[in-house]
Amino acid sequence: MARERESVDVVVIGSGAGGAPAALTLAEAGARVLILEKGPYYSLGDFTHDEVSICRRDFWVPWEHLDPHTIRKGAEPEARVTREGWVSQCVGGGTVHMSGFFYRLHAEDFRLATLTGGLDGAELADWPIDLAELEPFYDLAEVRVGVSGQAGLNPFEVRKRPFPLPPLHPHPAAALVDEAARGLGLTPFPTARAVLSRSYGGRPPCNYCGFCGEYGCENGSKSSVLASLLPPAEASGRCEIRAGCMASRIEVDGQDRVQGVVYLDAQGVERRVQARVVVLAASAIESARLLLLSADGRHPHGLANGTGLVGKHLTLSTFGKGTAILDRAQVAARLGADHMDLPFLQRSLQDDYWNPRLGAALPKGGTHNFLLHHPNPINAGVRMAMDAKWTLWGQPLKEALRRYFHDELWIEFEVFGEFLPVPGSFVDLDPRAKDRWGLPAARISVAHHPVADDVNRLMVRRGLDVLEAMQPRPVKVYPWAWANTTYHLQHGTCRFGDDPGRSVLDRDCQAHEVRNLYVTDASFMPTSGGCPATPTILANSFRVASKIAERFRRGEIARGQV
Amino acid sequence: MNRFSRRAWICGLLGLGAAGLWPRRVRPQGHARAPAPLAPGRSPFDARQRRALAAACERVLPGAGEAGVPGYLDRQLAREPFSRFLAPTFGRAAELLDSQAREAHGQVFAELPAEAQDAILGRFQAGAVQAQGFQARPFFEHLVRFCLEGFLGDPRHGGNRAEVGWRFIGHHPCWWSPRRIDSLTRRGRALPY
Ligand SMILES: Cc1cc2nc3c(=O)[nH]c(=O)nc-3n(C[C@H](O)[C@H](O)[C@H](O)COP(=O)(O)OP(=O)(O)OC[C@H]3O[C@@H](n4cnc5c(N)ncnc54)[C@H](O)[C@@H]3O)c2cc1C
Numbered sequence: 001m002a003r004e005r006e007s008v009d010v011v012v013i014g015s016g017a018g019g020a021p022a023a024l025t026l027a028e029a030g031a032r033v034l035i036l037e038k039g040p041y042y043s044l045g046d047f048t049h050d051e052v053s054i055c056r057r058d059f060w061v062p063w064e065h066l067d068p069h070t071i072r073k074g075a076e077p078e079a080r081v082t083r084e085g086w087v088s089q090c091v092g093g094g095t096v097h098m099s100g101f102f103y104r105l106h107a108e109d110f111r112l113a114t115l116t117g118g119l120d121g122a123e124l125a126d127w128p129i130d131l132a133e134l135e136p137f138y139d140l141a142e143v144r145v146g147v148s149g150q151a152g153l154n155p156f157e158v159r160k161r162p163f164p165l166p167p168l169h170p171h172p173a174a175a176l177v178d179e180a181a182r183g184l185g186l187t188p189f190p191t192a193r194a195v196l197s198r199s200y201g202g203r204p205p206c207n208y209c210g211f212c213g214e215y216g217c218e219n220g221s222k223s224s225v226l227a228s229l230l231p232p233a234e235a236s237g238r239c240e241i242r243a244g245c246m247a248s249r250i251e252v253d254g255q256d257r258v259q260g261v262v263y264l265d266a267q268g269v270e271r272r273v274q275a276r277v278v279v280l281a282a283s284a285i286e287s288a289r290l291l292l293l294s295a296d297g298r299h300p301h302g303l304a305n306g307t308g309l310v311g312k313h314l315t316l317s318t319f320g321k322g323t324a325i326l327d328r329a330q331v332a333a334r335l336g337a338d339h340m341d342l343p344f345l346q347r348s349l350q351d352d353y354w355n356p357r358l359g360a361a362l363p364k365g366g367t368h369n370f371l372l373h374h375p376n377p378i379n380a381g382v383r384m385a386m387d388a389k390w391t392l393w394g395q396p397l398k399e400a401l402r403r404y405f406h407d408e409l410w411i412e413f414e415v416f417g418e419f420l421p422v423p424g425s426f427v428d429l430d431p432r433a434k435d436r437w438g439l440p441a442a443r444i445s446v447a448h449h450p451v452a453d454d455v456n457r458l459m460v461r462r463g464l465d466v467l468e469a470m471q472p473r474p475v476k477v478y479p480w481a482w483a484n485t486t487y488h489l490q491h492g493t494c495r496f497g498d499d500p501g502r503s504v505l506d507r508d509c510q511a512h513e514v515r516n517l518y519v520t521d522a523s524f525m526p527t528s529g530g531c532p533a534t535p536t537i538l539a540n541s542f543r544v545a546s547k548i549a550e551r552f553r554r555g556e557i558a559r560g561q562v
Numbered sequence: 563m564n565r566f567s568r569r570a571w572i573c574g575l576l577g578l579g580a581a582g583l584w585p586r587r588v589r590p591q592g593h594a595r596a597p598a599p600l601a602p603g604r605s606p607f608d609a610r611q612r613r614a615l616a617a618a619c620e621r622v623l624p625g626a627g628e629a630g631v632p633g634y635l636d637r638q639l640a641r642e643p644f645s646r647f648l649a650p651t652f653g654r655a656a657e658l659l660d661s662q663a664r665e666a667h668g669q670v671f672a673e674l675p676a677e678a679q680d681a682i683l684g685r686f687q688a689g690a691v692q693a694q695g696f697q698a699r700p701f702f703e704h705l706v707r708f709c710l711e712g713f714l715g716d717p718r719h720g721g722n723r724a725e726v727g728w729r730f731i732g733h734h735p736c737w738w739s740p741r742r743i744d745s746l747t748r749r750g751r752a753l754p755y
Binding site for chain 2: 048049050051052053056063065377378381382385390391393394395397398401402404405406
């Protein structure tokens with residue numbers, strides 16, 4: 001078969017936030033790029049508001065008996081099968097169903113070890129690059145995908161350029177959060193969104209339907225890489241996206257240069273493609289797994305793993321959440337009845353991003369994102385039943401639903417904070433659980449650093465203070481989660497650094513031990529940062545791809561016959 | 563092959579979504595082209611079990627019957643992976659609903675008055691119903707979830723008949739309203755920022 005001996009310049013494994021910018025940049029630079037994507041290739045028409053199919057089944061992530069992870073939390077002796085730890089499996093990866101709240105890292109994120117002087121029990125490390133090196137690529141990423149926001153209102157963020165698009169229209173109740181937060185001496189700012197506020201690059205503006213998180217955008221207005229980066233990559237004529245194809249092994253030659261990728265195609269047939277460069281971007285957990293699965297006689301512990309560090313230093317994001325229930329009529333009486341059905345609150349706080357007065361052993365916190373409760377009706381009902389420990393059912397449940405949709409306005413905040421790297425958090429191969437192809441599943445071990453949990457609690461307390469200070473006074477304010485974890489945000493399994501003994505990747509995200517093997521999802525991040533990392537993954541992927549393109553230009557990497 | 567991988571397969575072969583296929587105009591009713599509805603499949607329950615479960619649904623969410631929730635439950639539990647993991651639990655629960663009802667009142671669950679049915683369901687909720695290999699509380703939670711899905715989910719799954727659930731909450735989850743942006747721009751309403 002022709003495909004058996006196929007050869008391209010670059011194979012990109014995974015088409016999400018880490019893969020797409022590299023694929024686009026390299027295709028535009030003239031390389032022949034093949035993207036292998038495990039999941040399906042959805043088009044706009046597949047993205048409906050059918051909550052059952054899209055949010056509550058296997059639209060994004062296969063069932064765990066077909067494609068398991070296993071997880072072991074804290075001191076649990078045995079890992080159990082779970083669906084946690086997948087972001088999404090489809091062309092575009094997790095950017096397709098993300099909410100698109102876009103935050104940049106701050107200067108402190110790059111030097112946490114130095115700034116703190118270290119912290120007992122945490123394996124902190126500075127980044128080998130600084131914010132100044134990444135900043136132009138944040139700008140580039142924002143322009144290429146389309147981000148809406150208002151520059152200059154977040155005093156804690158460094159940025160020189162305006163956003164490519166003006167901010168989205170906030171719900172009128174944003175004024176309540178602003179007022180309450182300012183009254184407490186805080187600095188609310190409009191949340192930047194990877195959602196178009198105006199037509200941009202041939203894509204229409206947002207229609208304010210509010211079905212962003214956990215949905216695909218049927219309008220093409222959400223700036224997923226599926227909507228923004230992959231179409232021009234394909235249009236270049238040099239980038240092919242092969243959906244339903246799972247990379248199962250990366251191969252190297254006798255000099256430890258990358259040689260190609262073995263993958264299972266949509267029919268489950270094993271195929272091989274040769275490549276000068278392999279860009280691995282399968283998400284932090286799955287990229288570590290693939291390197292471990294690529295063990296061979298000369299690399300018994302996996303590829304790029306002579307140090308044993310692949311899979312170590314897994315960081316997630318600490319998570320907390322609080323809710324305020326307001327009386328819709330009182331809010332309308334204060335703010336007017338207009339636009340009360342707008343879906344986005346669009347407010348954030350980063351006063352605790354780096355705050356020595358926070359009162360914790362670590363001044364490093366993160367981000368408060370204020371938002372309206374998602375318009376999903378089934379989810380709303382389940383949430384209310386769950387909050388009442390399942391004692392809410394029957395007529396009272398119906399009455400609660402009616403109140404929720406007719407009388408109440410739910411304003412919430414989510415806290416995303418630094419998840420400290422600890423020896424107990426890592427990824428390895430599960431000795432028992434296998435996926436549908438018979439390959440060992442990733443086993444995720446998760447341990448919390450107590451200080452990160454303390455910081456998270458203080459931040460949740462701060463969020464509750466804001467909610468409680470709102471006027472009209474909420475009918476009810478309550479914490480929903482704290483000292484928790486979100487597995488949607490994952491980083492750090494292949495740290496980058498200048499010391500090959502203490503990191504897997506070099507500062508350009510090339511494996512120290514395998515020439516021409518790059519990793520561009522969040523695996524490279526030595527520390528998690530205090531906000532969701534998608535813009536950082538995009539920016540870094542653009543940065544790394546520009547280095548690879550430069551090597552092609554210099555002739556350092558030969559281009560294959562076309 | 564499950565639905566997911568079959569989809570992947572078909573999309574991969576046809577190259578759907580390749581550049582240039584992005585529709586210019588957005589269909590307001592995007593769900594018209596949603597994945598095909600589930601094959602009804604054979605019910606995992608016998609008539610008696612179905613009757614008990616239907617009565618339980620009606621108590622968990624009054625109006626469930628009118629909305630077609632019991633049929634929805636049936637169809638969902640007939641398909642993978644629920645047919646394997648949940649259908650046996652629900653079948654067992656149906657038997658237990660009836661046996662509890664018979665023990666206390668000498669009648670099957672579906673024939674009891676509402677208060678008596680609620681009392682029995684309350685025991686499931688509290689985890690007080692004990693039987694070998696059966697966990698009452700998780701069953702009850704799943705029952706509430708399926709009732710909410712069948713009441714408020716897209717009607718193409720067979721529940722939420724005539725959109726009765728959406729009419730009840732007065733909120734159509736499939737609406738699409740370009741007027742909203744028009745009204746914002748036309749009024750030239752100043753933003754807070
Ligand atoms: C509900 C939700 C909401 C979110 N909202 C936000 C937000 O508001 N802001 C934000 O910044 N972030 C958000 N995120 C996080 C965001 O989705 C991730 O940060 C981002 O997608 C990670 O990028 P990645 O490249 O590491 O992985 P992904 O984007 O997940 O891409 C990895 C891709 O690799 C594929 N793959 C895996 N293994 C293989 C293999 N062996 N062979 C071939 N392909 C493979 C996967 O199918 C997947 O498509 C959200 C996530 C979720 C789940």
